[in-house]
Amino acid sequence: MLESTEENPEVVALTVEQAIANLKHEDLSLRYYAAWWLGRFRVSEPAAIEALIVALEDEDYRTQLGDYPLRRNAARALGKLGNRQAVPGLLKCLNCSDFYVREAAAQSLGMLGDPIAVPALIPLLAGGVAAAVQVPGRPHLTQPYTAVLEALGSLGASDVLELIQPFLEHPVARVQYAALRALYQLTGDDVYGQRLMQGLESSDLNLRRVVLGNLGAIGYLPASNAIARASTESSFKIFALKGLLEHQLNPTQLDLSDAAIQVMNLMDSLL
Numbered sequence: 501m502l503e504s505t506e507e508n509p510e511v512v513a514l515t516v517e518q519a520i521a522n523l524k525h526e527d528l529s530l531r532y533y534a535a536w537w538l539g540r541f542r543v544s545e546p547a548a549i550e551a552l553i554v555a556l557e558d559e560d561y562r563t564q565l566g567d568y569p570l571r572r573n574a575a576r577a578l579g580k581l582g583n584r585q586a587v588p589g590l591l592k593c594l595n596c597s598d599f600y601v602r603e604a605a606a607q608s609l610g611m612l613g614d615p616i617a618v619p620a621l622i623p624l625l626a627g628g629v630a631a632a633v634q635v636p637g638r639p640h641l642t643q644p645y646t647a648v649l650e651a652l653g654s655l656g657a658s659d660v661l662e663l664i665q666p667f668l669e670h671p672v673a674r675v676q677y678a679a680l681r682a683l684y685q686l687t688g689d690d691v692y693g694q695r696l697m698q699g700l701e702s703s704d705l706n707l708r709r710v711v712l713g714n715l716g717a718i719g720y721l722p723a724s725n726a727i728a729r730a731s732t733e734s735s736f737k738i739f740a741l742k743g744l745l746e747h748q749l750n751p752t753q754l755d756l757s758d759a760a761i762q763v764m765n766l767m768d769s770l771l
Contacts, residue, residue, distance in 0.1 A: 539577025556589040579608025603644030610651030646678040653682030716743025
């Protein structure tokens with residue numbers, strides 16, 4: 501069965517109509533690919549949204565471990581398509597037995613920006629750091645804490661600061677970074693941005709990439725020079741700087757700020 505990944509899929513030419521139809525195809529691999537394809541190419545037609553929402557409750561494609569690959573791809577796609585019609589279905593996914601479906605749903609709810617999701621996300625932090633341990637025999641924690649923390653930050657859930665704060669001490673660095681990202685978004689306190697920026701000194705390349713993504717997501721301008729100097733591929737640095745730039749642009753003003761020009765110059769230096 502086709503297991504194209506989000507990061508490195510084998511792209512197959514489809515029309516929008518074919519992709520939507522394939523979400524109901526008897527070949528489960530075609531359903532799986534169609535869900536990815538609709539998200540990858542930002543197909544936001546009503547028929548695509550409706551078909552992906554239906555796929556969130558798919559029972560046909562289930563692995564031997566009991567996971568739901570099609571649901572995962574559908575949840576990821578719906579976050580990219582920006583239609584809040586998907587919110588109720590994604591909220592249901594937060595209760596799915598598949599960790600990766602819960603993770604994809606949390607990420608997409610954060611992207612869709614509807615604060616109605618906050619009360620449903622909070623229970624996934626139940627038990628705090630003590631409960632945030634690795635599931636025996638699986639490569640993940642009990643809940644998708646990184647995705648949940650990032651979503652709460654994006655959704656402006658300032659009333660849950662006390663729930664987020666303890667995760668600064670979680671033993672997994674990615675979870676710590678997600679907590680720092682969320683706390684900076686919710687408070688604007690520079691201490692969180694500075695601590696996140698220190699992650700660029702990590703000896704782990706993958707963690708440095710994660711930090712770049714987080715700094716770009718929060719638009720942390722003081723990190724601009726550190727981002728440009730970071731020991732990672734230029735593509736990751738440019739993507740992070742793009743996030744900083746987007747936070748500096750004002751659609752009501754034609755002139756660029758000095759900060760925006762500085763970031764653009766850094767981006768040019770990496771090309």
